[in-house]
Amino acid sequence: MSLFIRGGTVVNHDHSRRADVLIQGESILAVGTTIEPPLSADIIDADGCYVMPGGIDPHTHLELPFMGTVSADDFEWGTKAGLTGGTTMVVDFCIPDPGQSMLAAYQDWRRKSEKAAADYGFHMAVTSWSKQVFDEMETVVKTYGINTFKHFMAYKGALMVDDDELYNSFARCAQLGAMPLVHAENGDVVARMQEAMLARGIDGPEGHAFSRPPEVEGEATSRAIMIADMTGAPLYVVHTSCRQSHEAIARARAAGQRVHGEPLIQHLLLDAGEYRSDDWDHAAACVMSPPFRDKSHQDSLWAGLQSGSLQVVATDHCSFTRAQKRLGRGDFRKIPNGTGGLEDRMPLLWTAGVGTGRLTREEFVAVTSANIARILNVFPRKGAVMAGSDADLVVWDPAASKTIQASRQVSRIEYNVFEGFSCTGGPAVTVSRGRIAWRDGELRAEAGDGRYVERPAFPPVHVANSTWKAITAPRAVARDMVTP
Ligand SMILES: NC(=O)NCCC(=O)O
Ligand SMILES: [Zn+2]
Ligand SMILES: [Zn+2]
Numbered sequence: 001m002s003l004f005i006r007g008g009t010v011v012n013h014d015h016s017r018r019a020d021v022l023i024q025g026e027s028i029l030a031v032g033t034t035i036e037p038p039l040s041a042d043i044i045d046a047d048g049c050y051v052m053p054g055g056i057d058p059h060t061h062l063e064l065p066f067m068g069t070v071s072a073d074d075f076e077w078g079t080k081a082g083l084t085g086g087t088t089m090v091v092d093f094c095i096p097d098p099g100q101s102m103l104a105a106y107q108d109w110r111r112k113s114e115k116a117a118a119d120y121g122f123h124m125a126v127t128s129w130s131k132q133v134f135d136e137m138e139t140v141v142k143t144y145g146i147n148t149f150k151h152f153m154a155y156k157g158a159l160m161v162d163d164d165e166l167y168n169s170f171a172r173c174a175q176l177g178a179m180p181l182v183h184a185e186n187g188d189v190v191a192r193m194q195e196a197m198l199a200r201g202i203d204g205p206e207g208h209a210f211s212r213p214p215e216v217e218g219e220a221t222s223r224a225i226m227i228a229d230m231t232g233a234p235l236y237v238v239h240t241s242c243r244q245s246h247e248a249i250a251r252a253r254a255a256g257q258r259v260h261g262e263p264l265i266q267h268l269l270l271d272a273g274e275y276r277s278d279d280w281d282h283a284a285a286c287v288m289s290p291p292f293r294d295k296s297h298q299d300s301l302w303a304g305l306q307s308g309s310l311q312v313v314a315t316d317h318c319s320f321t322r323a324q325k326r327l328g329r330g331d332f333r334k335i336p337n338g339t340g341g342l343e344d345r346m347p348l349l350w351t352a353g354v355g356t357g358r359l360t361r362e363e364f365v366a367v368t369s370a371n372i373a374r375i376l377n378v379f380p381r382k383g384a385v386m387a388g389s390d391a392d393l394v395v396w397d398p399a400a401s402k403t404i405q406a407s408r409q410v411s412r413i414e415y416n417v418f419e420g421f422s423c424t425g426g427p428a429v430t431v432s433r434g435r436i437a438w439r440d441g442e443l444r445a446e447a448g449d450g451r452y453v454e455r456p457a458f459p460p461v462h463v464a465n466s467t468w469k470a471i472t473a474p475r476a477v478a479r480d481m482v483t484p
Pocket of ligand 1: 183287288289290318337338
């Protein structure tokens with residue numbers, strides 16, 4: 001089957017040009033101005049539109065067992081929500097219970113993800129340390145095609161790992177050519193702050209934000225960066241939400257370290273004022289970690305995207321229904337942490353980024369697909385509109401307008417933290433591996449259309465890091481031992 005996208009402007013992360021796109025089967029066959037489409041090709045008229053790589057959301061939690069419940073959007077509805085908003089691939093976190101085999105957790109996630117409607121991959125979480133974990137990490141990279149390992153520095157008593165475990169795991173990542181990821185918050189301090197808030201009688205959602213100030217995130221980010229440096233590993237900091245964390249990443253990059261930062265669309269647009277709402281359900285809907293910050297932090301995050309010190313915009317899509325959020329009535333520590341965003345990330349970022357001149361169109365592509373495709377070692381198969389790439393793309397209508405309304409969303413929950421936001425610019429057609437997955441309001445993708453994407457280890461970064469480490473490694477001083 002072939003598709004011919006005619007008359008649009010192709011936007012990649014490094015350049016834009018007027019060009020047609022011919023898709024044959026699941027791949028892009030040609031991009032250019034002189035292509036003759038086969039007679040049998042379905043034609044999509046992209047006049048006045050941009051043709052961009054489909055979005056990649058590298059941070060989702062679909063059907064995640066977490067905080068005594070399970071996140072509401074599963075792989076089918078999470079990926080369908082993504083396709084509706086122009087996202088054609090998600091990377092979800094496979095999270096073993098502490099002590100559980102990574103291999104067993106991987107099988108669980110493969111089973112859950114069979115119903116994905118768009119392509120997907122996994123990061124593997126390291127939730128404890130042992131000889132078994134050390135050994136299994138190799139299988140995860142070499143057999144399962146997972147080149148990223150996530151570490152929670154928060155969620156004490158559940159998923160949190162300590163510095164010794166971080167050191168062991170980062171060093172193992174460096175050996176395997178894998179990338180460590182961190183959720184950077186000082187979990188010990190958070191636990192003490194939570195007790196302090198409850199002792200003051202603060203048990204509502206605002207207590208969640210008060211107990212996780214930006215300093216707690218900034219310290220953990222700096223610590224993870226230091227440990228990555230000692231072990232020779234690169235580092236990717238998920239949900240970078242504040243100036244302190246961004247500055248730690250920018251400093252490390254200026255010092256030559258390979259460190260990446262990922263703000264979420266939520267932290268770019270929503271602020272801590274939400275927790276002051278007198279509607280408990282609304283404030284609880286916004287409970288996620290790290291929490292929304294005061295507005296001053298948003299300028300820092302936007303500046304990071306503009307200057308390149310932050311590289312990726314994700315969602316951390318982890319949705320819970322109102323009833324699930326109410327598990328935390330009377331004790332904010334029990335409100336399941338997480339918000340949605342998969343359907344809205346691309347239109348919101350376009351509106352608030354490209355629409356305001358904070359981002360160019362090419363930078364938009366960089367931070368929604370190309371950069372993460374490179375970091376995850378799937379570029380240019382993903383993240384590019386190029387001959388040979390997977391035919392995952394979005395025909396983007398800059399004039400499309402939409403007001404976000406939970407009552408019309410694909411996600412299974414009954415509210416949306418972006419309710420009422422107006423977007424200008426959005427997908428007219430989303431193409432997922434050569435098939436029209438969404439077009440003009442009609443979702444065509446079906447459960448099971450998605451494929452698992454393997455991501456091989458990325459030796460070039462590690463060869464560079466280990467070469468430099470070997471050259472600069474401490475050496476013993478040779479001394480002549482003089483016998484008295
Ligand atoms: N972010 C959040 O609040 N929930 C999902 C789990 C995590 O990423 O920490
Ligand atoms: Zn997290
Ligand atoms: Zn997350």
